[in-house]
Amino acid sequence: MAEPPFWHYTKIIKPMFDNKPVDQIVLGRIITAVGDEVIEDGFMEVRGGKITRVGARADLGTPEAGLDIRDTGGKTLLPGLIQSHGHLSWDGIHELSFQSMYDSPEIRAYKAAGNMLKSLRAGITLVRDLGVHNANLFAKQAVAQGIVPGPRLLVSGESIIQTGGHTYWVCREASGADEMRRAVRDQVKGGADLIKIMACHDTLEFTDAELEALIDEAHRNKLPVTAHATYDACIRRVAEFGVDCVEHGGSMSDETIQILLDKKIPIVTTFSALVLQAKPEIARAYGIPEWKIAERQRAVGDKTRFDGLVRAAKAGVPIVFGTDAGSPAVEHDKLAPELEFMVEVGVCPNRLDAIRAATIRAAQLSKLDAKIGSLEAGKEADFIIVDGKPDEDLYALEHVNETYIAGKRMH
Template sequence: MPEPAAWRYDKITKPMFDVPAEHVILVGRVLTMAGDVFEDGFVEMMDGKITAVGERGRLGAGDAAGEAGAAGEADTAGEAGVVVEHTGGTIMPGLINSHAHLNWDGIHDLARQSMDDPRPISAFKAAANMLKSLRAGVTMVRDLGFHDMNLFSKQAVAQGIFPGPRLKVCGAAIIQTGGHTYWVCREASGADEMRRAVREQVRGGADLIKIMACHDTLEFTDEELAAVIDEAHRNGLPVTAHATYDACIERVARFGVDCIEHGGSMSEETVALLLEKEIPIVTTFAPLVQQSQPDIARRFGIPEWKIEERKKAVADPTRYEGLVRAARAGVSIVFGTDAGSPAVEHDVIAPELAHMVKVGVCENALDALASITVRAAKVSRMEHLVGTLEEGKAADVIVVDGRPDEDLFALDRVQTTFVEGRRMHG
């Protein structure tokens, strides 16, 4: 394991935001995402863990949880004074956004924010977006870079300086000098400098390494690409690659990355390679979807020519053929929104999921929910802890007004969010 980041050695006398883990029983419809749906069920949480989940009848008819209660009603039952909440909604695992940028505000130009925002302003934007994420039911964010600012977001949450979701962060994304989005990445040239760039993110406490592998052309020499992937793996970190067309996707998969961001056109041979190496794809349709809707796009200052371009692109089925082919072949498709992009604020969830179903990379609403829970947990190597409602797992739980496995836009009505049993919203 790498040496811990320097802040890990800090002595924290008391967190600034010391939200206690509750002992609570949530009663309602339970969508476990582990195969079970309990139409009249419960989830019990204590000490940050899920201690029981199942049919409400298991609780016994004599206690308050076993009796019918009005939606939103809270009771106290038992000697321990456990709170029982009759939610009237669907109880399900917390949502995971596997591609987001907390320091981008979802409104303004990305390059200008990246070059012009003072670092304190970037920090405030991340704080605001963590709150937006929690209110949208997002209990874990995989932040894929804005310089190295996500390292400080991670520290702030871990040390109780600011309330936020769980964070998996890459530090600064790594790019060849002058490469795609060089203005927000760690530039490097040559194999040795690539290794240095990886080690800098490791030293800062990164959970993964992100590389920008292409734009209009392939980026990195073979020696550079091999070095950045090898150095990450030597330090025990996975590598994810921005890769948007077949030649790039095939190349980074062959060189050994662990995940593909965005995806795009893919040959049968590339799909087979992804399957062989068990490499997932995190799709990010939200910028396209949001910017193609004039009533939304105009509020964010998207120019008319861009709206027309996006409308044509979103309606073009050939744009999705590679991703659909991969999904049908069995490649794991995972939810991400590229949150922070213009018109994609950090509480935009349902439009991405709905589009995943519409274009065919997810079979139905339940499969789309798997992409934002159980499959997303696996991408971040957290499936042992989160992603499903099962006894012994962390109490990352949300309550939704409605049935999101039937209507994905029910996720616009998140009533309550718990992270590790701590009530962060509602």
């Protein structure tokens, strides 16, 4: 393993924010994210930041004296939501290239702090921040050292691109195999948890030697590689070269889908920019031009464009929730439209499966499913309490009453 980032050597005498886990028994409806299990009248016991028991209220028995028992009055408990494709220092309000080039480091930090607060209020307990610059490395440090409250973070540091490649104005440019290795090593040095690459835009990017070196260097350092890949030739190429995840996805041949299945490569679908920018009343509020609204409406209305993703999902390729939060009109607390569209378009067969895409499957993507992602005894108590029944109406997730991470009340 690589040396830890510099800040790991800093002695923290006292975190600025240091919540303590709450030992309690919570009563309510429970969506465990274990298959389609819903416990209509259930309880969950939390001790020391971990779930110790989950079951029907009738099986609760006599609780230990002094243990706080909270009746939610029929509210729903479910695992904390996992945002698997977000950009915390993009605000979803302003134009991407402008804020990427002209936001000061301090403003990026404030945006990330504000978006972490919004994420917690929306029930997000883990954000997989995919760059594109290195601000997320410092967001992770701030949360880990108790400087600011936030969700769990998995961060990529700078997204790596070929010189002049897709979003060159904000990513880490490199040319040649040796520069690719150096770019990866710099992210590792900064404390990245994964490596993000931009593998295409209108054309395929990276030479074979560059792609091979980049993926090899990341894997040598025990980090997974995730690739922005939006059409068949690109998806197939990065899968064959050995990436661990595909971001966005797009058109796919049966042969490409089979490669994803054979290599167990998931896709994080990100529909929110299309969906939200296709709604005139929303898009206009964010300054989206009329031609873009019309373009987005045509895209959302033509379900055949999602055929590759639907066929991949039905074939068994894991589909994981992510909104590309920070993109125009996609603020970090807008989750339900993405989940609803996942069901509407068919990459998730029903609402419970969409919830699993944002909980247990997201945890599996990040190799954290032994720790979080479902409400089961032995796991850390990452959970939320919401009004309503999100398994019947996903927009109930817009009414999060409480958010807990490892038993600590964060909202």
